[in-house]
Amino acid sequence: MKKISWFWLAICSIIFVIVVVSFQQFGKLNPSADMLTEEEAEKLVNERYQGRVSSIKLANQQYHIELEKQNHLYTIKLDSSSGKVLSFTQTDTETSKPTPSQSPPQKVELTEEKIKEIIRSLVVNGTIASLEKIDNGSDSFYKAIVNDIENQTTITVDAISGTVLTSTSISINQPPKTLTEKEAVEIALTQVQGEVDDIWVETENNQTYYLIKIETNDDREATVQIHAITGDVMSVAWDDHENKQKEKDDDDDEE
Structure with missing residues (x-):
């Protein structure tokens, strides 16, 4: 009986070790099935820009990546869920000073066609809408x-070295919204009573909201900001410039 007890104790210990190791290997490395792993993010950047990733860290659902390419250092912000490049910025410049016995090398600018080739290598499926020197x-x-199809990217390229200085993308698709203009107006009028003068939609930091300008009976204006999906009132900004000007004019008349 004693031998059998030791045998089962050994079996249970082995199973426990296997469970712990499996949790460490698979549970911690995959915190979210919808989020890119560091290896996947690094592979995506390497395939897109053909450089060497020197560091990568995750913060606020974004991978902050440092990329070394052709003796230059770039900082890339990558959305951890979609893999979308949010920004691409050069963080150093390569300079050289001539010795007293040397004259500065003559600067030769790249042709416009060469610049276009560099730009197309960054946005393979894109179309150059404008190019300005x-x-x-x-x-x-x-x-x-x-x-x-989905993004508009603004790219700046050094005319001599061909170095990509900045690359910033914004979505050109209108984000979905569930709140209608009429519903947004009704919510705004619960905050400020008056007559609606204007209404428009803006998007910032992946947040879409309505801006509704209302004129009150005492000649003041208020702009109510309402979240286009949740209907939450984000802010109420008053512009009483006209009212202050009227008070100033009344004071001048009294004098």
């Missing part, structure tokens, strides 16, 4: 706007 005196660079 900007000369600020000491430096020259190209600014391009590229559209694809």
Whole structure:
């Protein structure tokens, strides 16, 4: 009986160790099935930009990635769920100073066609909507706007080295909203009573909201900000410039 007890104790210990190791290997490494792992994020960046990832960390549902490419360092912000590149910024510049016996090398700018090739390599499925050369005196660079099915990307490229200075994308698709304009107006009028002068929709930081301007009976204006999906009142901003001007004019008349 004693031998049998030791045998089952050993079996239970082995099973316990296997369960603990499995939890450490699979439970912790995969906190969310919808979130890209660090390995997947690094692979995505390497395939897109053909550089070497030197660091990667997760903060606020975004991967902050440092990429080394052609002796330059870039900082990339990547959405951890969709894999969308939120920003692409060069964080260093490669400079060289001539020795006293040397004259500065002559700067030769790249052709516009070469600049377009660099831009197309960043947004493979995009179309260049505009390309503008900007000369600020000491430096020259190209600014391009590229559209694809979902995004509009603004890219700046150094006219001499071809280095990508910045790359920023915004969504060109209207985010979904469940609140109608009429419903938004009704909510706004519960906060400020008056006559609706204007209403429009804006999107910022992936949040869509209505802005409703209301004129009150005492000649003041208020802008009510309402979340387009939840209907929450986000802010009420008063613009009583006209009322203050009227009070100032009355004071001037009394004097």
